[in-house]
Amino acid sequence: MTYDTDLLILGGGPGGLAAALYACQQGLSVIVVDPRESPIDKACGEGLMPGGLAELKALGVDPVGMPFQGIAYVSAQRRAEARFRAGPGRGVRRTTLHAALTARAKEQDTQWLRARVTSVAQDAAGVTAGGVRAKWVVAADGLHSAVRRAVGIRASAGTPRRYGVRWHYRVPAWSDFVEVHWSRWGEAYVTPVEPDLVGVAILSRQRPEIDWFPWLAERLGGATPGPARGCGPLRQVVSRRVAGRVLLVGDAAGYEDALTGEGISLAVRQAAAAVRAIVDNSPASYEAAWHRVTRNYRWLTRGLVLASTPAVARRAIVPAGALLPPVFRRGVNMLAQ
Numbered sequence: 001m002t003y004d005t006d007l008l009i010l011g012g013g014p015g016g017l018a019a020a021l022y023a024c025q026q027g028l029s030v031i032v033v034d035p036r037e038s039p040i041d042k043a044c045g046e047g048l049m050p051g052g053l054a055e056l057k058a059l060g061v062d063p064v065g066m067p068f069q070g071i072a073y074v075s076a077q078r079r080a081e082a083r084f085r086a087g088p089g090r091g092v093r094r095t096t097l098h099a100a101l102t103a104r105a106k107e108q109d110t111q112w113l114r115a116r117v118t119s120v121a122q123d124a125a126g127v128t129a130g131g132v133r134a135k136w137v138v139a140a141d142g143l144h145s146a147v148r149r150a151v152g153i154r155a156s157a158g159t160p161r162r163y164g165v166r167w168h169y170r171v172p173a174w175s176d177f178v179e180v181h182w183s184r185w186g187e188a189y190v191t192p193v194e195p196d197l198v199g200v201a202i203l204s205r206q207r208p209e210i211d212w213f214p215w216l217a218e219r220l221g222g223a224t225p226g227p228a229r230g231c232g233p234l235r236q237v238v239s240r241r242v243a244g245r246v247l248l249v250g251d252a253a254g255y256e257d258a259l260t261g262e263g264i265s266l267a268v269r270q271a272a273a274a275v276r277a278i279v280d281n282s283p284a285s286y287e288a289a290w291h292r293v294t295r296n297y298r299w300l301t302r303g304l305v306l307a308s309t310p311a312v313a314r315r316a317i318v319p320a321g322a323l324l325p326p327v328f329r330r331g332v333n334m335l336a337q
Helices: 014-023 050-058 094-107 146-150 214-220 263-279 283-305 311-323 326-335
Strands: 005-010 030-034 066-068 070-073 080-081 089-091 111-113 127-129 132-139 155-157 162-170 176-183 186-194 197-204 229-231 236-240 246-248
Touching: 005 014, 005 127, 014 030, 014 214, 014 263, 030 050, 030 132, 050 089, 050 263, 066 186, 066 197, 070 132, 070 229, 070 236, 070 311, 070 326, 089 186, 146 246, 176 214, 176 311, 246 263, 263 283, 311 326
Parallel strands: 005 030, 005 132, 030 111, 070 176, 132 246
Antiparallel strands: 066 089, 070 080, 127 132, 155 236, 162 197, 162 229, 176 186, 186 197
């Protein structure tokens, strides 16, 4: 049997590129297919949790950014803070992170094709997509994955249906925490990414307005936001992550509503688990591994999103975190691993 590569990665975002780097460490040949030019920008909280940052460094990727010491939940009257036990995370612009991952992947002799893949054909011995014959495919093509549909994996938007929009504001970073500002209509995630630049991502069920957070708007000092990037609906319920020799990684594998910006860290861990399953010639084992990797994230985030849906409960989130600091610290550090 003739193959063009051991592993074909469909989608060149952080999850796909992390899979490429893990595969190269295992001596696999890799081709990455993506229709977009690097660096790729998208709506993203831009906060790397300490665990994800450590895994990126182990892959030889150490992107420039701003350290942050923990997570703070903020409302008009209260603030709850939790510091990371394992050292700082890092706020990194999505384009900066993508450029660092791309450069490292190219150093490892990864091949690249610019193409959009919407159909996949596979048999017991391999997979063909985008004109490439491979032993395995990792699909990392995002929230609304075309590859996922092509291999017959069902996905649906979960409830409540929320959307995210991110802007950058050219103002001095005022905190060494990622701040999550709460209002009755949604949350605003504020991440320092450069000394004089912060990212602000608002998650809500309706058109976002910075005026929902007057205390945050005051901090921004009337600065003009950069271009908006949006995505959604955020929660994607995916029936499974494996179809034959195709494995889903990152947002394509399913997504819970965000709370602290742990999506990149999870994508890196999923990539490692997918490559282990491929090396072991045991694709079915990835399903269980995915559930282990994402368990804390899914339980904590889903529980908090559902609990905070009623207006009365939303108003209680930040006061509860301030009154119960050990519980808040435990939750934050579970997601930071």
